[in-house]
Amino acid sequence: MMNDILVDVRNLSITIDTFRGPLRVIRNQDIMLRKSEILGVVGESGCGKSVMVNSLMGLLPEGQTKIKSEKFEIDGENCQEYVEEDWNELRGTTVAMVFQDPMTALNPILTIGEQIYEVIHRSNAYGDDYDEKAIALDLLKKMGLSTPEKRLTQYPHELSGGMRQRVCIAMAVAGRPKILICDEPTTALDTTTEAQILRLMQTLAVEAGIGIIFISHNLRVIAQLCDRVMVMYAGKCVESATVEDLFNDPRHPYTIGLLMSLPQGKWHGELTAIDGQPPDLYDLPRGCAFNPRCKWAMRICGKRIPMVSNIGNNHEYTCWLAKLEGL
């Protein structure tokens, strides 16, 4: 089922030029997304989640970033040599994005309608003869927005945060994308609204077959929504598994630390935090990047980068402890 694969990126490395020199934000990372799949990406702030997904749309600042990969395919197209114009073709139609803060993601001087129509005009999913208003109304209705007719002529500041995020999602799916990237879309919203938005995402994946990459640092949200999860630490995925496997059988010490810092759930005992600070990407620890904070760190952890171990059902993690278990 090759054509089920929407994103197939192998060995992705992203380097950003900064005043302090080149910064390797993503290190040898694979990304794989299938149709109808919701892939969760978790990790602390600054671990490279956003950079990674932005690279899937070519949204990283040109000139300041170097992207290297063995394979970089989106919807079967090789994007390694893409320039701005090629990305523009892709954006909004194949890959769309929903941003974190709906309060600032909409243009304050354009009406909701105008901002949705733009995407409809660009898309070729509707043929030559279409009614932009009807399409937009239908979208807003699907997003569960009340009185959609009124919303079309309103400006963003007249809507609440939850309504705006629904508009943002409507806007993102208006181009009938195959891939939807959501960069912490519910972080700025209250819990009730969050639940509604998450349900919406699930519907999109199931009914429209959209593959969703969902970034969050909220494990509770990930557990509710996603099929598979990638746990990222210092620019690299340390563990990836199905939601069930990850929450029932976490293997990487960082994942375990994250789960133990949840106030409820299976791993809840005494609430514990992960000691230490996220690493300085300019000066990564030798060996495993997590070793200075790891409770079970061994001598080898500070010397050599661990290999990936697969324990079946595509449950992969990158830790020397796997060796102890004979994997």
Place this chain on the structure above:
Amino acid sequence: MARYVLRRIGSALVILWVIISITFVLMHAIPGGPFTSEKKLPPQVKASIEAKYHLDDPLWKQYTDYIGSIVTGDLGPSYKYEGRSVNDIIGEAFPISAQLGLLALCVAVVGGIAAGAISAMRPNGMIDYAITFISTLGISVPTFIIGAVLVYVVGFEMGLLPVALWRGPSYMILPVLTLAAQPMAFIARLTRSGLLDVYQQEYIRTARAKGLGSWTILFSHALGNAILPVITYIGPLAAGLLTGSFIVETIFAIPGLGQYFVTSIYNRDYTVILGVTVFYSTLIVVLNIIVDMIYPIIDPRVTTEKERA
């Protein structure tokens, strides 16, 4: 909206009244009068002239008379230009100043926004540096020097354009450029910084993520947000340009209103001073009201007070 405009007009009338009163008092506080000259007039002659123009009345009566005639739209006779009323002078000179000013305003706004936008498209590129250099020059070099240089280089050395008078399109180019230079440079700077700020905003990233081209992003997403400070600046600028610049009108010998205004002060031509002041102030107040009404059209977040309630 209508109530808002009415309220604004009401407060504008109060402002105008205050301006008239202050000007009236200041004017009479300056030593000398319209008929004081180096050659002393015989006292009887002076007295009879002053009687003719009611300058011998007590000040409060002159004041109330003046206010009375302004209400009827009569700005009185000029003391220096015999047989001409202030209304005549404004009617004759203002169209010229307004023509010059409107052209300069268009050049400044269109040129300034275009230059600023080009600058902001590639910040810190060669073109940006060139535009920044020229606009800094434009802001800091005084108008009379720009005018003099243009007259000398384009008019004299190259002999391309006429350097004086106001007789047709070719006569307009140099004075319009001179008058537009400074505001154009300023608008270019405002637009550039506005755009650079807007390009950092999340909604521009959203627009990019939608796959919109850079021109669409500039025109339909960025520019409207970026020129809000420019709009604020255009109000007083328009008033300043329309009422004529004394300097530009003098350099290019243009018979506009600006010249009359300045010379009337030397001449103690009371009615012209007051008349032109009233006219200017009205223009400025009206233009400010217009700008305030344009604001909500461009930025929907700004509403007039009534709508907000």
